[in-house]
Amino acid sequence: MAQVQKVGVVGLGAMGAGIAQLCVEAGVETVGREVSLELGERAKGRFDHFLARKVEKGKLDAEARDAALGRLSLTTDLEQLAGCDLVIEAIVEELEPKRELFAALERVCRPDAVLATNTSALSVTEIAAATSTSERVVGMHFFNPAPLMPLVEIVRAELSSDDALETAFAFGTRLGKTAVRCHDTPGFVVNRVLIPLLNDCLRVLDEARITAEDLDTAMRAGAGWPMGPCELVDLVGIDVHVHASEALYEKLREPRMAPPPRLVAMKNAGLLGRKSGRGFFIYDAS
Numbered sequence: 001m002a003q004v005q006k007v008g009v010v011g012l013g014a015m016g017a018g019i020a021q022l023c024v025e026a027g028v029e030t031v032g033r034e035v036s037l038e039l040g041e042r043a044k045g046r047f048d049h050f051l052a053r054k055v056e057k058g059k060l061d062a063e064a065r066d067a068a069l070g071r072l073s074l075t076t077d078l079e080q081l082a083g084c085d086l087v088i089e090a091i092v093e094e095l096e097p098k099r100e101l102f103a104a105l106e107r108v109c110r111p112d113a114v115l116a117t118n119t120s121a122l123s124v125t126e127i128a129a130a131t132s133t134s135e136r137v138v139g140m141h142f143f144n145p146a147p148l149m150p151l152v153e154i155v156r157a158e159l160s161s162d163d164a165l166e167t168a169f170a171f172g173t174r175l176g177k178t179a180v181r182c183h184d185t186p187g188f189v190v191n192r193v194l195i196p197l198l199n200d201c202l203r204v205l206d207e208a209r210i211t212a213e214d215l216d217t218a219m220r221a222g223a224g225w226p227m228g229p230c231e232l233v234d235l236v237g238i239d240v241h242v243h244a245s246e247a248l249y250e251k252l253r254e255p256r257m258a259p260p261p262r263l264v265a266m267k268n269a270g271l272l273g274r275k276s277g278r279g280f281f282i283y284d285a286s
């Protein structure tokens, strides 16, 4: 297992930009690929801002920031990932675009390059099956926001090789993350537990006729949660949580996995949580 020298990140949205930032901060040459240069620049702008704040807070010196930024190159051309030892995919959460991308990556990347997906709810095995070299495909499931959340789940698909899994594990650790290995099952580890649990909490809102504020207070004070469930779902995004619940329900068919109707109604009304300014709570846009 050779050490990763160059990494590609495909899709620089909320997750991909954070993952690319982690890579350059860890000293790794990184190629970020977006569908347009404008989107790439926008992502880079977000992480310039994040690093500038770290400098202001004294957590990073200006020289280290400049060096980190110098390790990132942006492209719209998949061919630019040819020299990467590891490519991490963080595009839209839909099976077909991911399968198309992995088939294209297989054509472009060296045969020994490891291909990782950051999918939350899709099957890594189904994504890997779009290639003829499934053994090099694994899951690297980071949490949002990637630069701050300590965990990465390293997911073994049906045909993943030990070598690919250990390369991803070692790389996750090198990024400063706490890495755990698991098999490719719906929701992997944390979401498999957390999604039905949050859904239970939100059903209690109606069952126990409690306010969102009081439910959050109860779970913080009575269960030791650092953040209440309503605040947490607002942070994750109501749409993201509904989508993840639907995906888990589709696979496991357990009623607790299905999104509570109240959440679906909120999503349809555009109440998406923090990002839309209103969810269970109201947020100041500034």
Ligand SMILES: NC(=O)c1ccc[n+]([C@@H]2O[C@H](COP(=O)([O-])OP(=O)(O)OC[C@H]3O[C@@H](n4cnc5c(N)ncnc54)[C@H](O)[C@@H]3O)[C@@H](O)[C@H]2O)c1
Pocket: 010, 011, 012, 013, 014, 015, 016, 034, 035, 039, 089, 090, 091, 092, 093, 094, 097, 101, 118, 119, 120, 121, 141, 142, 143, 144, 236, 240
């Ligand atoms: N947001 C989260 O909380 C979270 C947490 C863990 C994992 N994930 C997973 O990470 C992945 C990305 O999620 P996100 O929240 O960053 O999404 P996002 O919408 O913020 O970003 C997706 C990016 O991919 C690009 N893209 C879209 N379709 C593409 C295509 N067909 N080919 C190439 N690029 C394309 C878009 O331009 C966009 O910048 C998803 O698989 C998601 O399930 C998300």
